Amino acid sequence: MSTATITTPAPTSKDLGYKAFTAGQFRFERDEYFAHISYPGGRHIMPVEAFLRALMRDVAWGFFYGTVNFDSVLGTTNHYGTVDLYVGLYNDSYRSHKRHYVERFDSKALKQVYEGMLEDWTNEGFDPFAAPEETGLAYGAKHGTNTKAIKRQRVTAKRMVGLPGDAEYRTDQNGFPVNRAFADVPQTVPEVHAEPGFEGEVHGFNLYSYLSRSDVTWNPSVCSVVKDSLLCPTTEEHVLPITHGNDRVEWFVQVSDEIYWDIEDKATGRPISKVVMKAGDVAAMPADIRHRGYSPKRSMLIVWENNDNNVATLHASGKIKPYPVEF
Ligand code: PHB
Ligand code: FE
Numbered sequence: 001m002s003t004a005t006i007t008t009p010a011p012t013s014k015d016l017g018y019k020a021f022t023a024g025q026f027r028f029e030r031d032e033y034f035a036h037i038s039y040p041g042g043r044h045i046m047p048v049e050a051f052l053r054a055l056m057r058d059v060a061w062g063f064f065y066g067t068v069n070f071d072s073v074l075g076t077t078n079h080y081g082t083v084d085l086y087v088g089l090y091n092d093s094y095r096s097h098k099r100h101y102v103e104r105f106d107s108k109a110l111k112q113v114y115e116g117m118l119e120d121w122t123n124e125g126f127d128p129f130a131a132p133e134e135t136g137l138a139y140g141a142k143h144g145t146n147t148k149a150i151k152r153q154r155v156t157a158k159r160m161v162g163l164p165g166d167a168e169y170r171t172d173q174n175g176f177p178v179n180r181a182f183a184d185v186p187q188t189v190p191e192v193h194a195e196p197g198f199e200g201e202v203h204g205f206n207l208y209s210y211l212s213r214s215d216v217t218w219n220p221s222v223c224s225v226v227k228d229s230l231l232c233p234t235t236e237e238h239v240l241p242i243t244h245g246n247d248r249v250e251w252f253v254q255v256s257d258e259i260y261w262d263i264e265d266k267a268t269g270r271p272i273s274k275v276v277m278k279a280g281d282v283a284a285m286p287a288d289i290r291h292r293g294y295s296p297k298r299s300m301l302i303v304w305e306n307n308d309n310n311v312a313t314l315h316a317s318g319k320i321k322p323y324p325v326e327f
Pocket of ligand 1: 217218219220234236240243244250301303
């Protein structure tokens, strides 16, 4: 197990005001346009806005389910308590030439380094959760911060949005106006008529209205929970900032507009299929693939997650099939 530590200040040749960060033998530095990652045996480079958008998701989702690929080379694999940080681990060429590199960290320690990096490298005006049309730029020497944007609390309902004591509705008053792309979404409130005696047990809310007021993109939030069944709706615009490698089956319900998905083999990155999801379409993403979505217009998507980590173990050992249905 490696230790994740923060190095400060950065001993860089050009002093742009950014700190450098280390985690084990990985070293992260940024300049005006790029994130530079060095590790024993090599170095990697990523456009800094793409890096920060991916980093934001990895931090906000606590390393998510399975694998978070920042690009075709760099990423993390969640082992739920520990996490692997890797270069080329799921890349055919890196693997076949033995150029991959991986270190395992305590999840909390790596998350701390990631949070420090996100805070220091995010300039005033850049919002890594926002659609490109709704944010300023990430570039240049260090100028200011955007703590408000990167410290947003992810919605994680205990049972369902709108229940007493649970995650709140979004309204104009609490800072969630209807997004420019969803001006036509009705803001009506459903009538709930419960049988006498069941008044405290029946609940409903206008999910379209709730989603129309989301101020972030590509950030599934837990809006309703039944045991390990998590309904995680989200609004999407532009490109999913990570390529997600599943460790369990994940269902998608396209609620509005369209998303194009690139599906690749999880281990090698070889292309498998192109999927177009139109409003009303439902898909099950198998446990042995990775996927990245493209949403030309802001769209609404429900991601249905199975929060039972035993399922991931069953998939990893091959005890259950990577897909949920046979036709
Ligand atoms: C996914 O990887 O399944 C995913 C992540 C974020 C989204 C949508 C889908 O907003
Ligand atoms: Fe996914």
